[in-house]
Amino acid sequence: MGSIFKSLSVIKKPVKSFISFIESSVSLLKHCSKHRLTTQGQVFHAHFYKSGVSSHRYIAVKLLIMYLDFQKSSEVNELLKDYDEFDMVVHNCLISANVNWGNLDEARKVFDQMPERNEVSWTALISGYLKYGRVDESLWLFYRNPFQNVISWTAAISGLLSNQMHFKSFELFLEMLRCDVRPNKVTFVSVVRGCSEMGGFELGMSVFGLIVKVGFEDDVSVCNSLITFSLRLGEFEMGRRIFERMGNRDVISWTAILDMYVEIGDLEEARKVFDEMPERNEVSWSAMISRYTQRGYSEDAIKLFRLMIEDGISPNSSCLSSAINALANLTLLQLGKTIHARVLKIGLTNDVFVSSSLIDLYGSCGSPEDGRLVFDTVQNKNVVCWNTMVSAYCSNGLQEEAKKLFDQIHVKSIGSWNSMVSGYLENEQYDKVFEVFNNMLLSGQTPDISTVSSVLCACANLTSLEKGKDIHGKTFKLGFHHDVFVGTSLVDMYAKSGDIENSKRVFNKMAEKNDVSWTAMIQGLAENGYAEESLELFQEMEKTTRIKPNELILLAILFACSHCGLVDKGLHYFNLMETVYKIKPxxxxxxxxxxxxxxxxxxxxxxxxxxxxxxxxxxxxxxxxxxxxxxxxxxxxxxxxxxxxxxxxxxxxxxxxxxxxxxxxxxxxxxxxxxxxxxxxxxxxxSGGCSWIEVRNELHLFYSQDGSHHDLNAIYGVLEQLKCHMLVLFEYT
Structure with a gap:
């Protein structure tokens, strides 16, 4: 702001060069227009009027453009009165302004009233129709445009792509080539983008060949579009080669290749690229921070976030969300509150993604009440925001509050239901898990893999074999029976329910097995008395897979050795934990x-x-x-x-x-x-002891000194009868 008024003070001094004065004035008006500095713009207008230069053509046009950008209709009308004769530039400005405001009919009216038009007039209106999806009217104008140069062709091709009319845009591109109109770099960037969106690798390679033929293979923007094309189609090696042969690179080039390494999960190489970047933008920083967080490298994400702030880069909402999620993973509440203060300062409290991350942070750090304060301040809550607050309550054992909030969600997503299911599961309220699951099915919501895995886990903890078999049947209907997580949950459920044969059957049929799958089967065999078979499976895992034993697998092996008297073998594996498996007991x-x-x-x-x-x-x-x-x-x-x-x-x-x-x-x-x-x-x-029994597909739970069961009197009546029978039998024996 200070620099603007400094420039104004310069203008007030005696002007040596009228041309430089006009240039400075035009520059100031452009600055006000760009940054929406309404008051300052009006001050400059008053100064120019007082100086007698406001009627100068260049200044008058820039004043008109500024007020059009400000949407000050009264000032615009006053300025238009000064134009007694037709002015093509002024009319083109009016067309562009009305297009930006969405007043296409008014833009067309101005266009039709023009006694003559240039390429700017035609291109502005054609682009405007395409921008708002009025494709037919745009093409009607395009084919009647007497100024069909590369700019108008490119505008039409790009506009059709924006309307997802990929084939029509390529037809227009081919027609452009047949008309001997030479594409420019903007044309090629648009066409390559279209190839990416269509997934047309062969078509893209043909365009690539044309780019080389025309001589744009060294243009930075064209190369950037080709790198993006390569990454989207999974041709990472081609993208890397294009990047390496570029003589000039900008921040977009570096960010694109950084995104490639991030996408393939090579964080080490991505970090090397990031450190080599001569310039970084908020996208570059955000890409690294978010991927560090997603991959569980939360400390690295926070370190990078601090470096970003020190570098003077203002984080966007995506970057802030990633940083807050990293703090949630590390349960760093105080640092999280510091970032929360920053969010308040820059006015992002209504951003649902940032707010959801803050709610999750407070929930993870055991302060769901602070999370609720954030939740209540969000004006336009989306379902993610609601689900996060429900999960925050659940993770802190506040199931009643979670249920109340859950019932208020008007349109429940699969995430909403899963939040309640996992919440009851974490708090060992297994009967509630089944209740929510049944209500979910009645609502018409289709379960996902997470839902099925959670319900199977509840079955395993209750050793509810019948319910587990019922869910197993549903996995076939839902098409989840091949999923590794569902398969692992089934192995665990059958093993904990004592049905070791079905557990082995599911395990053997699994097309993919991870370390958790092997752990579940080895542990299941050990806990069901099949100690030697458990040890054999462990040896098979070591010989036939690349899976390294983890803490749980070795615990299962020690358990197996303990329960079948294989002491020396158990001690052997115990001694190998640190020396061979690098696991501290x-x-x-x-x-x-x-x-x-x-x-x-x-x-x-x-x-x-x-x-x-x-x-x-x-x-x-x-x-x-x-x-x-x-x-x-x-x-x-x-x-x-x-x-x-x-x-x-x-x-x-x-x-x-x-x-x-x-x-x-x-x-x-x-x-x-x-x-x-x-x-x-x-x-x-x-914690009170709990017993349960399943009768006619209904689960009955009994806690120590609990009198809440609806058939309590009948149950005690039967117990009294059994007691009497036992006493009679005792007397006779």
Whole structure:
């Protein structure tokens, strides 16, 4: 702003050159017009009027264009009064302005009233009709245009492409060539874009040959369009070759080749290109930051975002969303609030994508109430925004709030339903999972792979074999039975439901298996007592695939070795974890080995292992050791273990539960009551036990000390009858 008024002060000084004065004036008016500086433009107009130069043709035309851009009709009409005679430039300006405003009929009226027209008049109206989809009228004018030069041909070809009339545009391009009109670089850029949109590789290569023949193969804009064409059609090597042979490159060239490496997932090469770029725009930064976030490299995304800010680049909404998503992945709440403040400052609070990312951030960081404040400020919420808020509630265990919000969504997408299904699944409300799934089917919404996988997971956790088989049948109907994620969920469901044969059958039929698939099958075999078969499958995986063992697979192997007495083999795999598989054992691995040693009578070794653990032992590790002591009569170790459990009980409710169970197994019921009383006095809670049974396709859940079941009285009546029968039988025996 300061620079503008500085220029004005220069104009007020004695003018040495009238031409330079006019040029400065025209430049100022262009600046005001471009940046919509209405007040400043009016000030300059007043100054020019006072100086007596406002009627100069160049200044008068620029004033007219400025007021047309401002859509100041009264000022435009005043300026038009000064034109007593026909002025083609003025009429062309009026045509262009009316086209920009969407007043095509008024533009046509001005065009028809012109006593003569030039190529600008015809091209402006033809382009205007194409811009607003009035193709027939545009072509009618085009074929009657007496100035059919390369500009008018290119405008028509580009306009037809914008209206998705690809074949018609190519017909016009061929007609242009037959009329001996030489294409320019803009023509070729438009035609190559059309080839990309049509997916016409052979046609594009023909155009490529023509580009070389005409001599535009070194033009930067044409090369950029060819690189984009190559990338969209998956011809990455061709795109790379075009880029490498370019003598001159601009930021679009570099961004295009960067996008290529990003698209094929080669982030290392993409980063090299990014670092070599002599100039970067917001698209370049956004491409790297978003892909880092998508691939799970959230820390790298944040580092790059900081560099972008330091470089003075203002992030667009897409870049901000990616950065906020990265912060959500890292649960960096304070830094997220800093970016939120930036969003407020630049006025992007109503951007649904940025707002959805902020809601997700607050939900991921355990502050769904702050997410709700963001949600309530968004004026035009889309379904993504609603779904994100529902998910934020679900991820924080606020299922009632999630359900209330879910019921308010007018048009529910598959994402809306999946948010509720996954929310109930995460909070272990498996009966609600089925309820939502049934309502979803009744609403007419078709489930997707995510829905089916989640429902199968609920079946697995409830060991609901009948429901699982029903969902399995639906996968064939929906065409999901070949999907690796659905197949893995089915393997897990059948294994956890005890139907190991069906689990193996599904696994063997899977066309594609990932590490999760192998983990589910190996673990399923181990947990169902097929320990040796589990080990054989593990060895097959190592020999026939490139899948590297992960933490869960090795845990399943240790479990299998423990339950079939293969102690030495189990220790062998345990020792290989760090040396060969490069996996650091966690608490669960150590607990499994302690259990394995304790089961085989090697209790002292189990105790030594617990003492040497680099991490804090789980309560279950001490329980396994104590169980081994009881089995093999190791009273001295048992006393030390019991004392340790007593100490744990002071810190964690799990220790009290374990201590209570130890007393119960020894028949010391007064100590059990005392331990439970201590838990209650110290405010320690244990999640209530839950049992369930499926009757006639309906799931019945029973929680400890829960009296909410609708048939509670009838159930207790049957229990009393059974009790009486047992007492009678006891008396007779």
């Amino acid at each position: 966690n608490e669960r691995h150590y607990t499994c080995v302690v259990d394995m040693l304790s089961r085989s009578g090697r209790v002292s070794e189990a105790e030594d292992l617990i003492k040497s653990m680099p991490c804090e032992p789980e309560v279950n590790a001490w329980a396994a050791l104590l169980s081994g002591c009881k089995t093999y009569g190791e009273d001295e170790i048992a006393e030390r273990t019991a004392a340790t459990i007593q100490e744990l009980a002071e810190k964690k409710s799990g220790g009290y539960v374990l201590l209570s169970n130890v007393y119960a197994s020894a028949g010391k019921w007064p100590e059990v009551v005392k331990t439970r009383k201590l838990m209650k006095e110290r405010g320690l809670k244990k």
